[in-house]
Amino acid sequence: MKTIWILIKLAWRNLWRNVRRTLITMVAIGLGLALAMISIGLGDGGHQQMIESGVRMGAGHITVQPLGYQKNPSNDKIILNEAPVLKALKDISQVREVSLRIVGKGLLSSAANSSGVTFRGVDPSEEGDKSFLAPHLISGEYLALRDTRDILIGEKLAQKLKVSVGKKAVLMGQDASGEVSSALFRVKGIYKTGVSDLDRYFCVISLEGARHFLGLEQGITQVAIYLGSQFEVEKVLSLLRSRLGSLSVEVLPWQEVMPDLLRFVQLDDGGNYLFLGIILVIVALGILNTILMSVLERTREFGMMLALGLSPRFLFLMIIFETTLLALLSMVFGSALGFGGHHYFATVGLNLTGFTAERLTLAGTIISPILYSHLRPMRVIGLLIIIFLVTIVTGLYPAVKASRLAPIKAIYQY
Amino acid sequence: MEIIRVENITKIYRQDTIEIRALSGINLSLESGEFAVVAGPSGSGKSTLLNLIGGLDRPTEGRILLAGEDITRMGKGRLSQLRLKKMGFIFQSYNLIPVLTAYENTEFILLLQGTSYQKRRQRVMGLLKEVGLKGLENRRPYEMSGGQQQRVAVARALASNPDLILADEPTANLDSKTGLALIDMMRSMNKSRGVTFLISTHDTQVMNKARRVILLRDGQITSDAPVGEKLGQDNTSF
Numbered sequence: 001m002k003t004i005w006i007l008i009k010l011a012w013r014n015l016w017r018n019v020r021r022t023l024i025t026m027v028a029i030g031l032g033l034a035l036a037m038i039s040i041g042l043g044d045g046g047h048q049q050m051i052e053s054g055v056r057m058g059a060g061h062i063t064v065q066p067l068g069y070q071k072n073p074s075n076d077k078i079i080l081n082e083a084p085v086l087k088a089l090k091d092i093s094q095v096r097e098v099s100l101r102i103v104g105k106g107l108l109s110s111a112a113n114s115s116g117v118t119f120r121g122v123d124p125s126e127e128g129d130k131s132f133l134a135p136h137l138i139s140g141e142y143l144a145l146r147d148t149r150d151i152l153i154g155e156k157l158a159q160k161l162k163v164s165v166g167k168k169a170v171l172m173g174q175d176a177s178g179e180v181s182s183a184l185f186r187v188k189g190i191y192k193t194g195v196s197d198l199d200r201y202f203c204v205i206s207l208e209g210a211r212h213f214l215g216l217e218q219g220i221t222q223v224a225i226y227l228g229s230q231f232e233v234e235k236v237l238s239l240l241r242s243r244l245g246s247l248s249v250e251v252l253p254w255q256e257v258m259p260d261l262l263r264f265v266q267l268d269d270g271g272n273y274l275f276l277g278i279i280l281v282i283v284a285l286g287i288l289n290t291i292l293m294s295v296l297e298r299t300r301e302f303g304m305m306l307a308l309g310l311s312p313r314f315l316f317l318m319i320i321f322e323t324t325l326l327a328l329l330s331m332v333f334g335s336a337l338g339f340g341g342h343h344y345f346a347t348v349g350l351n352l353t354g355f356t357a358e359r360l361t362l363a364g365t366i367i368s369p370i371l372y373s374h375l376r377p378m379r380v381i382g383l384l385i386i387i388f389l390v391t392i393v394t395g396l397y398p399a400v401k402a403s404r405l406a407p408i409k410a411i412y413q414y
Numbered sequence: 415m416e417i418i419r420v421e422n423i424t425k426i427y428r429q430d431t432i433e434i435r436a437l438s439g440i441n442l443s444l445e446s447g448e449f450a451v452v453a454g455p456s457g458s459g460k461s462t463l464l465n466l467i468g469g470l471d472r473p474t475e476g477r478i479l480l481a482g483e484d485i486t487r488m489g490k491g492r493l494s495q496l497r498l499k500k501m502g503f504i505f506q507s508y509n510l511i512p513v514l515t516a517y518e519n520t521e522f523i524l525l526l527q528g529t530s531y532q533k534r535r536q537r538v539m540g541l542l543k544e545v546g547l548k549g550l551e552n553r554r555p556y557e558m559s560g561g562q563q564q565r566v567a568v569a570r571a572l573a574s575n576p577d578l579i580l581a582d583e584p585t586a587n588l589d590s591k592t593g594l595a596l597i598d599m600m601r602s603m604n605k606s607r608g609v610t611f612l613i614s615t616h617d618t619q620v621m622n623k624a625r626r627v628i629l630l631r632d633g634q635i636t637s638d639a640p641v642g643e644k645l646g647q648d649n650t651s652f
Contacts, residue, residue, distance in 0.1 A: 006525045013513035304509040307470055308570075309498025309526055311491065408470040411505065412461070 007314060011321035014294065015329075025290040026330045032283040033334025033387050036276050037380060038341040041373030042350055043272045047265045048374050051230050053365040054261045055254045056132045057198065060099065060224030061233050062240065063257050067248045069221065070256065075104040075174050079249060080219040088243040089225065094236050097226040099126050102210035104221065106173030108153070108203060110161035117157070119171060119203050121210025133191055133204060140165035140189030148208040151185035154199035155192040163187050171205075175215040183213040193366055230254075231376075261365060276383075280390050287394045291323055295398040302402050303410020316403035323395025327388050335384070345373035416482075417577055417610050418444035418467060423476035425462050425633075436462040437633045440476070444612060446577065449604040452614045453621050454630035460614035461582050463630065467612065468501055468580045469493040481577060498526055502571030502609075504581035510555040510563055510570075516542060517551040520569045527574060541569040545599060561592035568600060572609065581613040585620055597623045 015022050055061050064085050066077035079085065082100055089095050102121035107114055124130070124143035133152065134142045143150055151169060153161075163169055167187050175181035185205060193199055211217070227236060233253050240251045255262040295302075302315060349370040420442035427434040437459045444450060452460045465471040467478055469485045477486045480500065485493065497503075510519045517538055524534045542551055545565040555563050564584060571579045581600070585593030597613075597620050604611050613620065621627050622641070629637040 003526055003528070006522070010511070010513065017513060301509070301511060304503075304505065305511070306494070307468070307497065307503055307505075308523060309494055309496075309501075311494045314526075406471075408465050411470075411509070 007318045028286040029330035030334030034337035037338030041375040045374035049367045061227045062225040064223040078219040094232040099224040101222040112162035121207045136191040150188035152189045152204040156199040291398040303407045306407040312403040319399035327391035415446045419479040426474045450626040451624035458630040459633040502576040502579040506583040
């Protein structure tokens with residue numbers, strides 16, 4: 001133990017023999033770590049915004065819908081009694097909001113043209129759905145509670161149908177019993193989200209209007225569940241699946257309902273990991289350069305230490321301690337810098353309005369052009385462990401090289 | 415008691431197709447407590463002989479016994495332990511650890527040996543006082559003169575109470591006065607502690623202080639005699 005202590009002491013002092021070199025390496029590693037933290041924070045923050053936007057526009061963090069609906073959606077698949085679902089959700093603290101909806105497909109026609117659409121029947125008083133679409137209205141108003149015959153459509157759809165607010169459109173399709181159904185609606189509002197699918201092929205009617213169109217007295221096709229955090233999905237999902245196992249419904253996470261969004265996030269994560277990999281390689285080369293230089297210029301000294309009786313194993317350890325200390329110092333510096341950057345971008349945000357449109361649409365979601373950093377503790381711990389391991393692994397080569405020195409050669413040839 | 419026995423040692427260095435015979439058929443015996451000098455011109459094989467005796471290098475032929483143990487067949491680990499416990503080294507270029515103070519350089523060997531703090535402190539302070547460095551314990555090598563650094567090296571070599579101290583041209587980088595003072599100090603340690611010294615040199619001043627001078631030329635011993643007896647013809651030629 002005493003030997004280990006003197007080796008650590010020696011390693012610490014060796015590190016400061018060339019103060020400038022150690023500081024430059026420390027700054028390089030620290031900057032790499034800080035950049036990685038900020039990059040992960042902004043990446044995860046952006047993904048979080050995308051997922052939140054996606055679930056808000058889509059079917060919630062968790063979706064309860066009729067069994068088989070995801071594979072074969074059709075207007076005849078109905079949850080006739082939503083009460084057991086609502087009861088199952090009642091005491092789950094992570095649930096922030098629940099939206100009951102009827103989702104279906106049809107053909108929306110005007111006097112001028114027609115277009116295939118996905119319609120969503122919502123409760124006009126339900127804030128969640130309102131908060132998603134209302135901010136994007138460019139003309140007209142959001143649905144009111146008694147508006148069973150009103151419809152909200154996208155700007156592109158309105159242009160195609162050549163309709164404006166107050167004009168009529170007919171929704172045609174199959175009702176719940178498979179019969180042809182049609183209903184007349186009046187355009188109450190026109191929205192523009194920037195998401196092509198929403199602006200061209202999507203419309204919103206009231207829940208009552210949708211029931212009327214499908215010929216239903218009661219029932220819904222979808223329960224969209226919004227949680228306090230997207231990271232609680234797994235926990236709530238398993239609880240709900242166990243509670244609703246006896247019902248003829250499927251309980252799906254957003255990843256299964258919106259596989260395209262999941263794939264985009266994964267692909268983007270892949271790009272981020274590549275960037276991190278490049279940073280790690282730069283960090284590793286920086287450490288290798290410092291430690292190798294420091295080992296090479298001390299060859300004679302190492303030879304003398306070996307001659308005095310220091311075992312090659314202890315010499316190896318001493319170099320590893322030097323690397324470890326350098327890694328720890330750099331990590332402290334880098335973490336401070338990284339957390340500072342993260343804090344700034346988490347509060348002020350990274351404003352990309354200079355580079356992009358006012359509203360950024362990605363993978364069918366709308367995200368703000370101001371990115372906010374979100375750094376999860378596990379990501380930081382993982383990154384620190386990786387940087388630490390990379391540092392140690394990089395230090396292995398110089399350490400092995402030093403420990404294999406022949407004392408006589410080292411003393412007389414260097 | 416015989417501390418070192420060198421039996422028919424030959425050392426050949428090979429570089430590509432060239433062979434350099436550094437030592438050839440060396441036989442030598444050193445008794446405990448001797449103060450002997452290996453002398454000879456540059457390239458005569460002095461350092462090679464000391465390195466072989468110190469277990470820093472292996473002979474091409476022959477064997478070396480340290481207190482009866484054959485060190486030429488020992489593994490690296492055992493040799494390392496042997497050097498740590500039974501030998502002390504003094505090199506030509508001081509070879510102190512630059513980041514450690516005089517105290518810490520002397521203490522280094524004792525730390526590797528696992529000696530307790532109290533014993534270490536007592537021993538290191540005593541040795542530094544003995545080599546005339548009292549008050550300079552906290553100086554780092556670059557804050558000391560060459561002579562002072564070499565004194566630290568002597569203190570370090572003595573720290574572990576070794577059976578044998580090997581000093582390779584210890585005065586080569588010192589002026590004659592400082593060199594002589596260092597040799598006097600080593601001689602006095604030899605007398606007071608009974609530790610065996612084997613010193614390589616081509617400095618006649620050092621040779622004059624020795625009790626035994628072994629003359630090497632072209633890798634062979636040309637003379638081995640106590641000082642005072644007539645040395646071979648080579649003694650004044652370097």
